[in-house]
Amino acid sequence: MRRFSSYGPVNTQLHYFVPREKLIEKACLQLMGETPEQGGHYITVWAPRQCGKSWVMNKTMWKLAENENFHVLKLELEHLKTTEDKDRIASNIAEEITKYLGLKNPGVRNMDELRLVFENKLLDKPLILILDEFDALTEEAISGLAGVFRNIYNNRRNDPNPSHKKEYLLHGIALIGVRSVLGIENVKGSPFNVQRSLHIPKLTYEETCSMFFQYEQESGQKVKQEVIDLVFNETQGQPGLVSWFGELLTEGYDRYVPDTKSPISKKNFEKIYAAAVHVLPNNNILNIISKAKQEPYKGLVIELFKTSEKISFRYDEPRINFLYMNGVIDCEEAGNDYTIRFSCPFVQKRLFNYFSFELFRYMGKLLEPFEDTSDTITETGLNITNLMRRYERHLKKNREWMFQDAPRRKDLRIYEAVFHFNLYEFINSFLANKKAKVWPEFPTGNGKIDLMIQYAGKLYGLELKSYTDDSDFRISLQQAARYGKTLKLDLIWLVEFVEYIPEGYREKYEQEYHDKESGVVVKPVFVATGE
Known part of the structure; x- marks a missing residue:
């Protein structure tokens, strides 16, 4: 019996798999060319890690290899990722190509001489070359190799002979990586401007x-x-x-x-x-966290947890491009608007947990000795409003040292999400050893955050928001009611973070909201952050 496999290329004899035949056919067509006599295309194949790039291209290679009129070769380049000398990389690639094809090595010593491997003097028939982990190479090596391939492509395009009689027999090439080698990090611009791009999508x-x-x-x-x-x-x-x-x-x-x-x-x-x-542990998730916590990307990731507004998706913005290519974020389309969302709820949850614990692994002293907590927690349930009051007092008392090293925006204000991380860790600490379960939920994949608490056989839902204005607050009440209905709750809390609350406004805004459409009661509670 086969099994599920989450690491490395899938073996169809041993593992469950999705055929992805249309994608493989598309890759074959790109590399072979619509008119093979004229040549194939030079393409990049990209997707975040563990999306099946290597498997799709292995299947593509085997299908192309059925045509005896072509050499088809796939090389792994990951072992060269620590090699900084681009000429040494070129020499290594030339050596592997000639070894696997049983050809005489022309003695390539530098990047410029790599073209010799693809001349018709050496190759006896057109070559389709697939280079895996291409973007693991240094930027200088990527630029040099892409330049060689571009020159060969242009030479072939200007050569009137059919593909198998051209001076260079590099018929088609696929560069596999997590990004599409567009030169976005190369200040000199993209050297590989003839390439096409084949994106490996997620499973439907x-x-x-x-x-x-x-x-x-x-x-x-x-x-x-x-x-x-x-x-x-x-x-x-x-x-x-x-x-x-x-x-x-x-x-x-x-x-x-x-x-x-x-x-x-x-x-x-x-x-x-x-x-x-x-x-x-999961290598894919660990890799995503390692990318998300790096500067200058960390600030953008934390900003994505904000609940007040969405962030536009711009592919050519380096930070967005990096996070997108590494599986941290995705693009959400709504009509003609494109905004950033996390790649999936599980990734968002792992990142939320990581940043919460990283920033607030110690919450300070929550209770005084013998302090009465019966106004907040009993054997039969929780009083969420009083729990938020306790949190607000704790925040006011300990804010200076707790947020001393907190991530801040350019205007030096603390990111909105940092307070959500802080509240999550406070509730976890307060309910420690109370047979309670606390977890975040992300129903939309973007900034919307909900905290769920399971205690004494009851489920409590807290929708977190940052107060902006009265109209937005009214909309938030309705949204909270709809979300409460999806959770099959009759009561849900809307926790609104705000810098300060003028005298009298708390009483005005913390009135229960009874949603007629859903039948859910929403209890608003405001938390003053003191900014």
Whole structure:
């Protein structure tokens, strides 16, 4: 029986997979060319990590290799990522090409001489070359290689002979990486301006379902549809994460052995999901966190957690491009508007947890000895309004030292999301050892944040917002009511962060809102941040 595999190229004999035949056909057409006699295209193949780039291009290579009129070769370049000498890289590539094709090495010593490998004096038939992990090379090497390929391409385009009789027999080339080698980080501009781009998209909902249907057919174990829906909603079809959740659900991990005789249920998903969020390592997620916490990208990532407004997506903005190419963010389209969103709720949750703990792993002294907390917590439930009052007092008392090193915008004001991180850690600390569960939810994938609290058999929903004006506040009340309905809650809290609250305004704005359409009651509560 096959299994789910979340690391490395998929083996179709051993692992569940999605055929992606149309994508492979497109790659073949690009490399072979619409009119092969005239030559193929020089393309880049890109997507964030673990999206199936290498697998798609392996399948493309095998399909192209069926044509005996071409050499088809795929080289791995990751081992050259620490090599700074571009001439040494060129020499290594030339050596590997001639070795695998059984040709005489022309003795390439530098980047300029790499063209010798592709001359018709050496090659006996056109070559389609695939270079994996191309963007792992140094910028100087990328620029040099792209320049060589561009010159060969232009020479072939001006050569009237058919492809197999041209001076250079580099028929087509694919450069695989997490970005499309557009030269955005090269101050001299892009040297590879003839390339096309093949983007490897995430799995669709139907493709995600098909992987679990394959498992059901081979194992005989039912996977409830709501579980598959949860996997897709949390991962948005990111192939590596879909397969990772598939692994955890069907094989478990060291602390969890799944029951293969019963259908895989929502309860099973919640078990492995909690572990995936808090304790289980995943190379893809660790890589995303490592990119998100780097400067100058960290500030933008934290800003994405803000709830007041969306941020426009601009592909040519270096920070946005970097985060997009590395799977941290994605582009959300609404009509003619394009805005930034996190790549998926699971990634957003892992980043929220990371930054919350990084910034506020110590919250200071929350309670005095023998302090009475019965106004906030009892054996039967929580008083959320009083919990927020406690937080506001704690914030006022400890703000100076807690936020001393907090990330700030250019105007030196603290990022909006930092207060959300702080509240999350405060609630976690306050409810520690109380048999309570606290977790964030991100229903839209952009700045909208909700905190959920499970305590004494009850679920409490807190929608976090930053107050801007009265009209926005009224809209927030309605949105909170609709969200409460999706959670099947009769009551939900709207927590509004604001710099200060003038005397009398708290009483005016903290009135219960009864939403007639949903039947949900919204309790607003304001938190003064003191900025």
